[in-house]
Amino acid sequence: MSSGKGPDTTTPASPGEDPNPQVSSIRRVQTREMVHIAQALKDAAAHAQSAPGIPHAAVPKDPAVPAQPSAVPVDGAGGKPAAKRPGSPRSARPAKPARPARRPRPTTLAQDAINAKTGQVGVTSTGAPALPPRANPAARRMISRLLASDTPPTQAFNIVERLKGTPYANPKVNAAKDASARKTLEFALDLAETMFRYGAGALEVETSVIAVTAALGLSHTDVDITNQSIHLNFSPPEGESYSMLRVVRSWTSNFAGLAQVHRLVSDIVAGGVTRQQSVDRLREVSRKPKPFPRWMIASAAGAFAAFFVVFIGGSLMGAALAFVSSVAVGQILKYAARWRVPEFFSVATATFVITAIAVLFHALNAPIDPALVVAGGILLLLPSSRFVSALQDAINGFPVTAAGRFFSAGLTYAAILTGIMAALVSGQLLGAPLLDVSAIDPISYPGWLLAVLVVVAVIAGAITEQSEPKLLLPTGAIALLGYLILLGIQALGVGDRASPAVAATFVGMAGRWVAYKMRAPQLVLAAPAIVFLLPGLMIFRSMYGIVFDVADMSSAMVEMFTAFTIMMAIAGGVVFGDTLARPLIGAEALAERRNIRRR
Numbered sequence: 001m002s003s004g005k006g007p008d009t010t011t012p013a014s015p016g017e018d019p020n021p022q023v024s025s026i027r028r029v030q031t032r033e034m035v036h037i038a039q040a041l042k043d044a045a046a047h048a049q050s051a052p053g054i055p056h057a058a059v060p061k062d063p064a065v066p067a068q069p070s071a072v073p074v075d076g077a078g079g080k081p082a083a084k085r086p087g088s089p090r091s092a093r094p095a096k097p098a099r100p101a102r103r104p105r106p107t108t109l110a111q112d113a114i115n116a117k118t119g120q121v122g123v124t125s126t127g128a129p130a131l132p133p134r135a136n137p138a139a140r141r142m143i144s145r146l147l148a149s150d151t152p153p154t155q156a157f158n159i160v161e162r163l164k165g166t167p168y169a170n171p172k173v174n175a176a177k178d179a180s181a182r183k184t185l186e187f188a189l190d191l192a193e194t195m196f197r198y199g200a201g202a203l204e205v206e207t208s209v210i211a212v213t214a215a216l217g218l219s220h221t222d223v224d225i226t227n228q229s230i231h232l233n234f235s236p237p238e239g240e241s242y243s244m245l246r247v248v249r250s251w252t253s254n255f256a257g258l259a260q261v262h263r264l265v266s267d268i269v270a271g272g273v274t275r276q277q278s279v280d281r282l283r284e285v286s287r288k289p290k291p292f293p294r295w296m297i298a299s300a301a302g303a304f305a306a307f308f309v310v311f312i313g314g315s316l317m318g319a320a321l322a323f324v325s326s327v328a329v330g331q332i333l334k335y336a337a338r339w340r341v342p343e344f345f346s347v348a349t350a351t352f353v354i355t356a357i358a359v360l361f362h363a364l365n366a367p368i369d370p371a372l373v374v375a376g377g378i379l380l381l382l383p384s385s386r387f388v389s390a391l392q393d394a395i396n397g398f399p400v401t402a403a404g405r406f407f408s409a410g411l412t413y414a415a416i417l418t419g420i421m422a423a424l425v426s427g428q429l430l431g432a433p434l435l436d437v438s439a440i441d442p443i444s445y446p447g448w449l450l451a452v453l454v455v456v457a458v459i460a461g462a463i464t465e466q467s468e469p470k471l472l473l474p475t476g477a478i479a480l481l482g483y484l485i486l487l488g489i490q491a492l493g494v495g496d497r498a499s500p501a502v503a504a505t506f507v508g509m510a511g512r513w514v515a516y517k518m519r520a521p522q523l524v525l526a527a528p529a530i531v532f533l534l535p536g537l538m539i540f541r542s543m544y545g546i547v548f549d550v551a552d553m554s555s556a557m558v559e560m561f562t563a564f565t566i567m568m569a570i571a572g573g574v575v576f577g578d579t580l581a582r583p584l585i586g587a588e589a590l591a592e593r594r595n596i597r598r599r
Contacts, residue, residue, distance in 0.1 A: 168211035171269040182242055184216045185232050187279050189246040191261065192230040194286060196248045198258040201389040202398040204521060205230070208265045215268050216275055227404025255467040259520040260285045266519060290466045298330040300463035301380055304531075307457035309376035311450055312537060313442020318368040322376045325357045329377070344415045351378055351419025359427040362435065371440055371544075375536035378416055380464060382534055383409040385527035387571040395575055413564070420543045428548075435544060440537075454483045454532050462528040471524060474514050479529040482507040486533070497562065500533040501569035508577020516585045526574050533570050538563040 188209050195205045202225045209232070213221040224231040228248050235241045264281050267273050273281075292300070302323035309319045329350040336346035354377035358370035390405035428434070445453075458479035459472050467475065486503040494502065511526030518525075542563060545556025 168207055168265065168269045171211045171215040181218055181234055181236075181240075182244075184213065184218055184275055185221070185234055185242055185244050187216075187275060187282070188213050188221075188232060189230055189244055190279075190282060191265070192225070193246050193248050194282065195258065195261055196230070197251055198254045198261070199251065199385060199389070199523065200258055200521060201396075201523065202393045202401040203396040204523075206398075208261075211269045212265060212278070215271070216278075225398065226400045253465050254290055255462070255465045255471075255524040256291045257285055257288070257466075259468055259471065259518075259524055260288075262521050263519050291469060292463055292466060294334070297464055297466075298327050300460040301330050302326040304380060304457050304460040304464065305376045307453045307460065308379055308532065308536075309372055310445065311453045311457065311532065312372055312375060313440075313444070314369060314372035314376065315367055315443060317366060318373045319376075321357065321361055321366070321368055322373050325354045325373070325377050326380070328353055328357075329381075344411055347381055347412055347415040348419040348422070350381060351416045352423045353419075354378060355420050355423030356426065359423060359432050359435075363427070363432045369440055369442075370435055371537060371540050372442070374420065374540045378420075378539070379531060379534055379536045380461060381412075381416055382531075382536070382539075382567070383412045384531055384534055384567070384571075385465075385523065386412070387567055388523065388527055388530075388574050391568065391571040392575045392578070395579075416539070417543050420540065421547050424544060424547050434548060451480060451483060455480050457532060458528055461531050465524075465528055467524060467528065468520070471518060471520060474518060475525050475528050478507055478510045478514060478525055479532060481510055482529060483532065497566055497569070500535075500566055501573040504530050504533060504570040504573030505577040505580075508574035509581045510577075511574070512578045512581035512585060522578050526578070530570055530574060535563045535566045538566070 191212060192205050192209050195208060200208075206223050206225055209223050209230070210221070213219075213232075213234075218234055220234060220236045222233040222235070224233070230246045230248070231243070232245075233241075233243045261282070264273075264278065264285065268278055305322035305326040306319035309322045310316070314322075332350050332353060333346055336349070355370075355374050358368070358373040358377075361368055361373075362370040386405055386409040390402050390409055393399075393405060394402035455476040459476045462472055462475045482503045485506045486499055489499040489502050490496070507529050508522070508526055511529065512522045515522040515525050538559060542556045542560035545559065546553060549556060
């Protein structure tokens with residue numbers, strides 16, 4: 001039964017399962033019995049209207065009891081009630097009139113049948129059906145349990161229950177909570193907007209807002225998050241209600257700021273931080289400069305491309321060319337952001353420059369493999385962290401946010417393909433020789449060197465995401481763990497398409513555990529650590545086949561779909577590893593705060 005506060009979300013029972021055992025224990029009333037009862041009620045009403053009146057029953061007098069005086073004394077002169085004389089004794093007050101004897105209810109055979117079948121319905125002196133003054137107590141308790149359950153299916157559950165299994169479970173309510181609910185909601189909106197701008201997922205933003213509002217004394221706050229907006233509704237049982245909305249219109253790479261916001265939320269949940277102190281700290285985080293300057297970001301992006309080209313078997317000349325093209329791409333993206341060029345065109349232009357430089361040096365007979373150069377150059381442009389966040393939002397119950405992020409990531413993916421296609425077609429029109437992407441001969445390097453290249457390349461990628469300096473080495477260590485697991489999985493005979501997903505699962509688990517120890521979000525550590533698993537070379541091969549191998553375009557399309565599937569599997573592995581480690585981290589966090597009680 002719906003409580004009237006929202007749509008009925010009761011889960012339908014599976015076939016063969018009793019949906020309500022309490023109702024099943026009550027004897028069913030057949031349809032024919034209901035017809036007989038209705039007809040009996042009609043017969044009883046007709047009989048009561050036509051039956052003669054029943055005289056009052058005479059009350060026998062007891063000779064031992066003296067006759068009572070008249071209830072109201074009458075003045076013999078006028079027949080009016082005698083006035084009360086002052087000073088009369090208390091016993092001389094008029095007595096209350098005696099109640100007349102109760103008339104018995106009329107009874108018929110139909111009434112007897114009704115009483116025999118139901119035991120609950122009687123007939124008044126007018127013949128109308130009515131309940132008896134004292135119903136069956138057991139029946140009343142049963143009906144009360146059916147109609148008013150302790151936990152109705154449509155009753156709103158406590159919003160703080162969403163914090164179970166997260167580092168913010170069991171928040172401590174601030175003893176000196178502020179009286180202004182509106183200012184607290186404004187701070188929660190600023191917090192959520194900052195986290196969204198820095199790349200946090202919808203689940204992390206929701207849990208942070210719930211934990212902060214609960215810790216600051218607002219326990220009746222509902223949170224609604226979509227792709228670009230945060231809506232907070234504060235509706236206490238007593239007091240003024242507020243509904244506030246904030247739209248996020250800009251994004252930036254700032255993993256260091258996201259980690260600092262995470263620590264702020266942890267301190268608020270632990271207690272001892274007032275609202276005004278929280279507002280000041282959030283303002284400091286927003287105004288604090290990023291940890292690395294622009295020239296260092298550009299150098300780190302070039303170093304990542306160079307190291308990854310060597311990792312996949314490229315030459316030193318190819319690594320140097322990838323470094324130069326990545327630095328040029330960094331400048332293109334900087335000016336595109338300054339001129340407010342849409343992301344699709346800026347990414348497509350950057351990919352065009354990378355591919356055009358590789359094709360140009362290949363035409364000049366440079367000792368490079370252009371496919372490997374392009375694969376290393378476009379790897380940082382792939383929306384890996386966006387895919388991880390989108391898949392995490394879809395799994396955790398944020399379909400609107402997930403759809404928006406999937407569409408945005410897919411649009412970036414399409415921009416990369418557009419840039420590659422435009423560069424290849426332009427090179428063919430200008431007379432550049434065709435590439436043989438099926439005959440790539442990678443250079444073999446020692447295993448220890450490949451492991452070092454993975455660590456250094458991942459650290460360089462983390463620098464481009466503006467991660468905190470103290471989180472760089474843990475990120476590299478997580479990537480090294482994922483690489484070693486990848487080698488072990490491949491040695492066991494697992495294919496090249498499934499092994500990245502398994503390695504990403506362990507990366508997600510390790511990222512969650514290290515993030516908890518370092519007081520940082522899991523995305524800050526896991527997103528840079530999985531970049532070496534992305535199929536950059538497969539993307540370039542499939543795109544080249546679509547453009548120049550029209551006779552076998554179906555194979556190129558299959559390879560393109562396979563590359564996209566591998567990217568989704570890697571993102572799913574990170575989310576799955578986070579899900580596996582989350583209960584353990586939540587239990588550890590709850591054990592550390594076992595003496596903190598939430599009011």
